[in-house]
Amino acid sequence: MNIELLQHTPDPEQTVALAARLCYSPSGLNELLERAEAGDITTFINKIMSLGHHSVLEHASFTFGIEGISRVTSHQLVRHRLASYSQQSQRYVSHVERFDAVMPPSIAADEEAKRIFDFTVGVVHQAYKQLSEMGITAEDARYLLPNATSTKIIVTMNARELLHFFALRCCERAQWEIRSMAVGMLKLAQKVAPTIFRDAGPGCIGGPCPEGDFCCGRTVEVRKQFRSLN
Ligand SMILES: Cc1cc2nc3c(=O)[nH]c(=O)nc-3n(C[C@H](O)[C@H](O)[C@H](O)COP(=O)(O)OP(=O)(O)OC[C@H]3O[C@@H](n4cnc5c(N)ncnc54)[C@H](O)[C@@H]3O)c2cc1C
Secondary structure, eight states: OEEEEEEEOSSHHHHHHHHHHHHHOOOOHHHHHHHHHHSOHHHHHHHHHHHTOGGGGGGOEEEEEEEEEEHHHHHHHTTOOSEEEEEOOTTTSOOSSOOOBOOOHHHHTSHHHHHHHHHHHHHHHHHHHHHHHTTOOHHHHGGGOOTTBEEEEEEEEEHHHHHHHHHHHSSTTSOHHHHHHHHHHHHHHHHHOTTTTTTOSSTTSSSSOTTGGGOOSOHHHHHHHHHTOO
């Protein structure tokens, strides 16, 4: 899995702070800009986050390039509706020459399970190639491809949606692959917006675990892990 932060709003925290100041100030834009540049952005962002004035976070946007994830994970990712996506097409990109599959660690750790996985993926790829040789288009041959098929995707989310995404997908309840991807995205986001994403992570970071009976029971360790992420 490779994750890159391809683009983000220039100076995301200053942009968010400016938007928040504008809400509470009679000053004009130029004056607000000067104050945003000179002021203590960290204190200001902490204040609006604690007040729950989260709509101003929507002014900061982040674009990630992600490759080497399975179609299982890309399907889980695109359930997050307040985002924009561009995914490699299985209609226009043939898998005859290049076909990669993501193997779950539980399967990789078991020799027999790994053998079954590799064998089955090989058989499916062979069948895909045969269909293609018979003149079946990629868009129809792809009906054979497994959930494990590797894909690449570009996703853009604003900071508010990212915080929500991290709360759900960094949680131990999320599946290992999307969790690993979400943690990778969080590390990159923290580098460019450390105040906004300082307390980001699963729902238990800022309070009691919201998962009820599904709580992993490892809240203390999870909090420790996310406090020392970078
Ligand atoms: C552990 C886990 C298990 C899951 N299991 C399943 C499963 O078994 N089956 C399944 O189908 N899905 C499952 N999901 C996916 C889940 O149901 C959501 O589709 C997904 O997590 C996207 O979250 P969301 O809807 O909160 O957020 P987003 O789409 O990211 O939206 C963010 C927020 O915007 C608001 N919002 C967005 N759209 C609307 C709208 N139309 N109306 C009102 N408010 C809106 C909501 O407040 C929402 O929380 C699972 C998710 C997790 C994390």
